[in-house]
Amino acid sequence: MAGTLITSEVDFEACGKHSGFLRVPNSVHRSAYGWIPVPVVSIRNGEGPTLLIMAGNHGDEYEGQIAVSNLARELDPADICGRLILMPMVNCPAAQAGCRTSPLDQGNLNRLFPGDVAGSPTEMIAHYIEDELMPLANYVIDLHSGGSSLFYPPTLLRGQGHSPEEAQALIRIQYAFDLPYAWVFTSGGGRDSTARTAMGAANRNGVINVMAELGGGGEVTPDILQRTERGLRRILHTLDMLPTYTPDAAQGTRELNAQGSVFSNTAGLFEPLKSIGEGVSKGDVVGRVHHPDTPQSEPDMIISPYEGIVLCKRAMAQVVRGDAVFQIASDAAPRKAYA
Ligand SMILES: [Zn+2]
Numbered sequence: 001m002a003g004t005l006i007t008s009e010v011d012f013e014a015c016g017k018h019s020g021f022l023r024v025p026n027s028v029h030r031s032a033y034g035w036i037p038v039p040v041v042s043i044r045n046g047e048g049p050t051l052l053i054m055a056g057n058h059g060d061e062y063e064g065q066i067a068v069s070n071l072a073r074e075l076d077p078a079d080i081c082g083r084l085i086l087m088p089m090v091n092c093p094a095a096q097a098g099c100r101t102s103p104l105d106q107g108n109l110n111r112l113f114p115g116d117v118a119g120s121p122t123e124m125i126a127h128y129i130e131d132e133l134m135p136l137a138n139y140v141i142d143l144h145s146g147g148s149s150l151f152y153p154p155t156l157l158r159g160q161g162h163s164p165e166e167a168q169a170l171i172r173i174q175y176a177f178d179l180p181y182a183w184v185f186t187s188g189g190g191r192d193s194t195a196r197t198a199m200g201a202a203n204r205n206g207v208i209n210v211m212a213e214l215g216g217g218g219e220v221t222p223d224i225l226q227r228t229e230r231g232l233r234r235i236l237h238t239l240d241m242l243p244t245y246t247p248d249a250a251q252g253t254r255e256l257n258a259q260g261s262v263f264s265n266t267a268g269l270f271e272p273l274k275s276i277g278e279g280v281s282k283g284d285v286v287g288r289v290h291h292p293d294t295p296q297s298e299p300d301m302i303i304s305p306y307e308g309i310v311l312c313k314r315a316m317a318q319v320v321r322g323d324a325v326f327q328i329a330s331d332a333a334p335r336k337a338y339a
Helices: 063-074 092-097 121-136 164-177 198-204 222-238
Strands: 016-025 035-045 050-055 082-087 139-144 150-158 181-184 208-216 254-263 268-272 285-290 300-303 308-314 324-331
Touching (some): 016 121, 035 092, 050 121, 050 222, 063 082, 063 139, 063 208, 063 222, 082 121, 092 121, 139 164, 139 198, 150 164, 164 208, 208 222, 254 308, 268 308, 285 324
Parallel strands (some): 050 082, 050 139, 139 208, 150 181
Antiparallel strands (some): 285 300, 308 324
């Protein structure tokens, strides 16, 4: 199959700091030879690993977009050992629209890997990341949040690693990111991954990767943004890519395994009865769905089928049947012996 149709204005092999755009061809009514500009910055100096940091995979998730842009401006090549590739708005059309998915093709980038070399704009972006950028990288960080509909406390997401070296690297990155929570996957990962996410793309390329959920609800939470920027610098430092940085003391991370999501089974207005971090027992009433259009109708109770703590909570009051209102997680099982 022919290679990507996307061209990069940035030469990733060049030393120094270079900013430009990936040009995603998009021939449309108002622009026959047009392209979509996906911003990218490469900062390269001397010997060291390559770290790719992405945000704006979902366009309505904002802390990562700001943190990555701040890094792009604030870091100079002299600060860096190795190569840092920064992509603050990976699915640029979605991010410009402030939407989870692209208005051009309704593409949800994080459900479209490995992409399609000749597909829609979002599919072409997925293909470029998986086939062109991931092979350059030793490490990948994909920054998310709960988007418009959910809110997460700052949470690292990672696998357990498929080798002692990978497991150690993931725990080292978790310690450096130093977010309050880590959601540790108990299955998946590895080169055989069939996940259609950026994590799946990284795993298929053998690239050590983590993801993060950083707030949500369609807003920017200043202390989460600050925690994100601190964590990214701490990760660069732990990878020996930012040698002059002096990290402060770690605050500690609670490791969790996800139990599952709790859904609304009716339409109405969601009243949460639990907060993020609060304990939940199986059978607890965790929320109510009200029906102000039928005021004599009793609210429906939402019952948790899981035991644990609330990891994420729906940010929007309006619900329909099938909307996730909580995600429940419990303290992680002990690490694998080699970790
Ligand atoms: Zn996301």
